[in-house]
Amino acid sequence: MPEKRKKPANKSRRKPATARAAPRTRASLLRRVSYWSAVLLLWGGIAAALLLAWFAYDLPDTDMLGRGRTSTGITFLGANGETVGTRGDIVGATVRLREMPTHLVNAVIATEDRRFYSHIGVDPWGLLRAAWANLRAGRIVQGGSTITQQLAKNVFLTPERSIRRKAQELLLAVWLEQQYSKDEILTLYLNRVYFGSGTYGISAAAQKYFGKSVGALDLSEAAMLAGLLKAPSRYAPTRDLALARARANQVLANMVDAGFLTGDGASAASRRPATVRASGGAYGVQYYLDWVVDRLPDYIGRPDADLIVETTLDPRLQLLxxxxxxxxxxxxxxxxxxxxxxxxxxxxxxxxxxxxxxxxxxxxxxxxxxxxxxxxxxxxxxxxxxxxxxxxxxxxxxxxxxxxxxxxxxxxxxxxxxxxxxxxxxxxxxxxxxxxxxxxxxxxxxxxxxxxxxxxxxxxxxxxxxxxxxxxxxxxxxxxxxxxxxxxxxxxxxxxxxxEVKTAAGRVLYQRHGAxxxxxxxxxxxxxxxxxxxxxxxxxxxxxxxxxxxxxxxxxxxxxxxxxxxxxxxxxxxxxxxxxxxxxxxxxxxxxxxxxxxxxxxxxxxxxxxxxxSTAFPNGRAEGGDLISRIFRALGGDT
The missing domain is CATH 3.40.710.10 (DD-peptidase/beta-lactamase superfamily)
Structure with missing residues (x-):
């Protein structure tokens, strides 16, 4: 009996099944990707929220801004009433923005934060620009912190370098922008920032380096003070005047670049560099001040305010x-x-x-x-x-x-x-x-x-x-x-x-009595x-x-x-x-x-x-005249 032939498989029917499966597979993959993306976004958002909450949980007390900076600076006066030295942190009196020279404000903005009046406390473009400049230079040549961030850092935060601290700085900067106007932030900054040599605030710096009020600062002096903000200790004119002047010239160039100053104006200021107030015997007198500081606690205990100490030092004799x-x-x-x-x-x-x-x-x-x-x-x-x-x-x-x-x-x-x-x-x-x-x-x-x-x-x-x-x-x-x-x-x-020892407010803490x-x-x-x-x-x-x-x-x-x-x-x-x-x-x-x-x-x-x-020694002669009296008369003295 002849064998029956098997019918060939109908391939034309299998192809549609495969074609229909492909769209279902792609749809399934898209659903899975969408699902896991949503999950990741959800958990990422939750993680970000938790991280933000963690950063914000122990933010410093923002009331610190109103209380001002606590300091225990000491100003020493000589017997003639002149200042002979300082110790600790000296905080200047508050100066309002309208009392500051325009060229001082412009010098600070041109050097520290040119987009100050347009950003929200944090400047992403500034960060990118600084990162690119640093990458090109192969070293850190620019910082991306805004003036608002610097204020937040100086007032609220410790010098610790960490991601957590930087995040807190950003949060506080945004908060400051919501609470204060730009002019108020700039005023707070200039009255709190460190200017080197133990001085805080533009008023203390103007007095320390130039012996004048803020309103009397000329362009060269303003440029020198603005130049201190990047590295106060390094650029302090009392430490290295040549370096401070070079930095001031860079600030003048920044002002030209920012449109605050003409090239001729910058050149004129550069030809008349700032001269720092002389402080005779600055190093030698430190031995004396060390000795006085060591004895202060014996008279007033631990100080909790700025002090003015009237000393017995004679500046003329000290220098001599x-x-x-x-x-x-x-x-x-x-x-x-x-x-x-x-x-x-x-x-x-x-x-x-x-x-x-x-x-x-x-x-x-x-x-x-x-x-x-x-x-x-x-x-x-x-x-x-x-x-x-x-x-x-x-x-x-x-x-x-x-x-x-x-x-x-x-x-x-x-x-x-x-x-x-x-x-x-x-x-x-x-x-x-x-x-x-x-x-x-x-x-x-x-x-x-x-x-x-x-x-x-x-x-x-x-x-x-x-x-x-x-x-x-x-x-x-x-x-x-x-x-x-x-x-x-x-x-x-x-x-x-x-x-005598008194507080900066005038309260007398100690007066010497007795002989x-x-x-x-x-x-x-x-x-x-x-x-x-x-x-x-x-x-x-x-x-x-x-x-x-x-x-x-x-x-x-x-x-x-x-x-x-x-x-x-x-x-x-x-x-x-x-x-x-x-x-x-x-x-x-x-x-x-x-x-x-x-x-x-x-x-x-x-x-x-x-x-x-020329005088005689007290009780230095006996009745009828003695050897001391005779010597004194021989020397031309009047007994």
């Missing part, structure tokens, strides 16, 4: 002290191996008129006038001889200059010789060591220590035989203070640099000590410090191996102490107290006293 110390370093050169030095100038009542704490404050803030402790050498001897006078000796008491041995220690004279019988006055005049030790032993070491402490020495003193030769370390300020009773009639004093610790030297002993110390200066080891036509007294001091050289001297008007040495105790090359210190003292005092009348 810095000049004479600089000249001394130059004179000594490297051959003498004099690395450091310090000077303290007191009024006889203990008011500190000037202070130099070292060779360069910029290189070392260690204050050698107040913080260093060094061996005073023979500058300690006046306390030995005063103790002897109080025990019944006189300047004419005779002592023998001869060898003396204490176990393994033997005092030696600088000359290497012995003079035999000498009076106490001659022994102090010639700084004879053996006699000083004998006097100390006879008067009593503990009594010598008591005398030194009574007059103002605060450091611990060791009751060894070498006490009389200044073996125990003391500070320059305390040693100079301890000489003040010789100059003021025998009264102990406290060294002080603060007369010190009372009488510590009897009159007859005071007269004798002044006589002996005048002789030491006029014809002894300190004769390089002589002041023609004036009464002056003082004592030299040189420690072992020339490690320290001192001269402490006084007149009825000033008590001045000078020290030279090295921080590490290295010996100098034969520098003695009668050399560089005495010469520097003489150079300083001759000019410092020039405007002051």
């Amino acid at each position: 002290a810095e000049e004479k110390m600089a000249a001394a370093f130059a004179k000594a050169g490297t051959a003498a191996r004099v690395g450091q030095g310090a000077m303290v100038v007191l009024a006889p009542d203990g008011a500190v008129r000037a202070m130099v704490g070292g060779r360069s404050y910029a290189k070392s803030q260690f204050n050698r006038a107040t913080q260093a402790r060094r061996q005073p050498g023979s500058a300690f001897k006046p306390f030995v001889y005063l103790t002897a006078l109080e025990r019944g000796m006189t300047p004419d008491t005779m002592m023998r200059d001869s060898p003396l041995i204490f176990g393994d220690w033997q005092p030696r004279n600088f000359s290497g010789k012995f003079a035999g019988e000498v009076s106490l006055e001659v022994a102090l005049r010639d700084s004879i060591n053996t006699v000083a030790v004998k006097v100390s032993e006879k008067a009593g070491r503990h009594r010598v220590i008591d005398t030194a402490h009574r007059l103002g020495i605060l450091s611990d003193l060791q009751p060894t035989p070498a006490l009389a030769l200044g073996a125990s370390e003391v500070g320059l300020l305390e040693l100079t203070t301890a000489y003040a009773p010789f100059a003021n009639g025998g009264r102990a004093v406290l060294p002080h640099g603060i007369r 010190g610790g009372g009488q510590v030297i009897a009159r007859h002993d005071l007269d004798a000590m002044n006589r002996m110390l005048m002789t030491a200066l006029q014809s002894g080891t300190g004769k390089a410090a002589r002041l023609p036509g004036r009464l002056a007294a003082g004592k030299t001091g040189t420690s072992q191996d020339f490690r320290d050289a001192w001269f402490i001297g006084y007149t009825p008007q000033l008590v001045t102490g000078i020290w030279f040495g090295n921080d590490d105790g290295r010996p100098m090359r034969r520098v003695t107290g009668g050399g560089l210190p005495a010469l520097t003292w003489q150079h300083f005092m001759s000019e410092a006293l020039a405007p002051m009348p």
Whole structure:
């Protein structure tokens, strides 16, 4: 039986089925894409909303804008009422926009935010432009933050660099634009922004750098201040005037580019660059200000407002002290191996008129006038001889200059010789060591220590035989203070640099009262000590410090191996102490107290006293006239 043939498959019927399936597949794919896109958009929106909520949740308190910037800046006034320095943050008085020169406002807008009056607080085009400029330069040359963003950052946020902080900055900038007008935002910005050197606000900056009000700023000065906003510390004219002027020229170019200024106007301003107000002794006075700041909490506790501190500093004497110390370093050169030095100038009542704490404050803030402790050498001897006078000796008491041995220690004279019988006055005049030790032993070491402490020495003193030769370390300020009773009639004093402290609003927090610790030297002993110390200066080891036509007294001091050289001297008007040495105790090359210190003292005092009348020491004469009166008359004084 023949096999039946199978019918061929009908291919024409299968094709329509496949054709119908393709549209269904594409539709299904589109539905799936649409579905998941919607899901992603939904969850992305939720995530964005949550992220935004997280950024906004702990935004700073916006009331901070109304309260203003909290500061504890300090302005220091000299004894003449002039500003001698500042510390901390100084916030200027608020200046309204209409009180600011137009060229100042234009300089800021041209440099910081040219689209300020058209954006909503955030400038996307500005961000893109800055990103492109930075990409082309291969480094950051432009910032994309608007003035509104900078205000938000300065007032509300910390310096932290993070995405979260940047998002908060953007949110706050938009909020500020909703709450304030453009002019109000610009006013807030210019009164809050940092201008370097511890100054906040355009008013403080104008006063700090140029000594004038905001309204008086010329174009060059306005350009320099606007240039500070990018990097206040780097471009501060008090730090690098040349760099500040170069930056100001860039601001002028920005103003031309923005259409605020003609090319000729920019060229004219560039030819007349801003000149920064001079601040004499700016670095040297910092030692003094450090000393005052350290003592402020003792008088007023922790300050919570801007302060004005009236000091005892005499700007003329301060500048003179810095000049004479600089000249001394130059004179000594490297051959003498004099690395450091310090000077303290007191009024006889203990008011500190000037202070130099070292060779360069910029290189070392260690204050050698107040913080260093060094061996005073023979500058300690006046306390030995005063103790002897109080025990019944006189300047004419005779002592023998001869060898003396204490176990393994033997005092030696600088000359290497012995003079035999000498009076106490001659022994102090010639700084004879053996006699000083004998006097100390006879008067009593503990009594010598008591005398030194009574007059103002605060450091611990060791009751060894070498006490009389200044073996125990003391500070320059305390040693100079301890000489003040010789100059003021025998009264102990406290060294002080603060007369009054008040808030910027005028509330007095502290006023100095009182004159010190009372009488510590009897009159007859005071007269004798002044006589002996005048002789030491006029014809002894300190004769390089002589002041023609004036009464002056003082004592030299040189420690072992020339490690320290001192001269402490006084007149009825000033008590001045000078020290030279090295921080590490290295010996100098034969520098003695009668050399560089005495010469520097003489150079300083001759000019410092020039405007002051010549007078006698208080209680410095006995009935019928004494040696001091006779010397004073011989010098041309009127007793």
